[in-house]
Amino acid sequence: MAESTGLFNNLRFKITLYILIGAIVFSGVIIAVTSSFLGDTLQKSLEEQGRIIAGSIAELAAEKLIEEDVVGLKKILEKYRYYLSNEYILIVDADYGVVSDTYNGQLPVELAPGPQSNAVYETYDFSSGEAYSVTPNNVQGEEVYDITYPIKDGLLGFVRVGLRKSFVDEQINRTLLYIGAVIAIGTLIIILVALAVITVQVTRPVIKLTEAANEISMGNFNTPIEVKAKNELQVLAVAIDRMKESLKTSLTRLKTKSTIGRF
DSSP, X not given: OHHHHHHHHHHHHHHHHHHHHHHHHHHHHHHHHHHHHHHHHHHHHHHHHHHHHHHHHHHHHHHHHHHTOHHHHHHHHHHHTTOTTEEEEEEEETTSOEEEETTTTOOOGGGSSSHHHHHHHHTOOTTTOSOEXXXXXXXXXXXXXXXXXXXXXXXXXXXXXXXXXXXXXHHHHHHHHHHHHHHHHHHHHHHHHHHHHHIIXXXXXXXXXXXXXXXXXXXXXXXXXXXXXXXXXXXHHHHHHHHHHHHHHHHHHHHHHHHHHHO
16 A cells, blocks of 8 residues: 555656646746737837827927927926836937926936937938937936937927836836736646546556555455546556456466366
């Protein structure tokens, strides 16, 4: 009986381990593919959001720039500055000077006027009609997607909207967390169902066959062999039963010959 118990536990452990390893590998592939897909999708979505915001500001700012209405420009920025993904908004005139910003004039070094920042506007593709997007290294330690949008084809200036990269990362991490939880629960359910099926279809029949074989080896040929599993184990059970009957018949013949030999 100790051997049967040992076989039962060992078999279940191995099968469970194989299922678990397969589930982990499959889950890793799913998460990696989902992460890549989400990263591209959310980044494009964020950039499109920044383009829309920058385009809206550009339309509103055109008249204010002509009138040199700094207060009006500030009010426009206040309307859009509190979007969750926004790190900063700048309104730049045609000479690349910052007219209004969400830093109240305290521009970070990375956004301060200069040759490097001017290159952002000079590389704008006016023929495309789309916002030109660049990614500065860091702005005050925050990685951003910088969306540059022209005001009247760049004749009046530009709008720059800095969108936090961390916003995309947070969305990806949150989504992957949900997916990971679903996969973990699904894997647990699969393992439990698999163990139940294995117990009924494999381990219990193996235990019965092992016990029957032990009884036969000790000379108990009246041991019934009943396996209801409709698989290879039932074929094995039939073979053991035939072997039992053959051994029983052979022993009976030997006893008969031995008895006759005495007389």
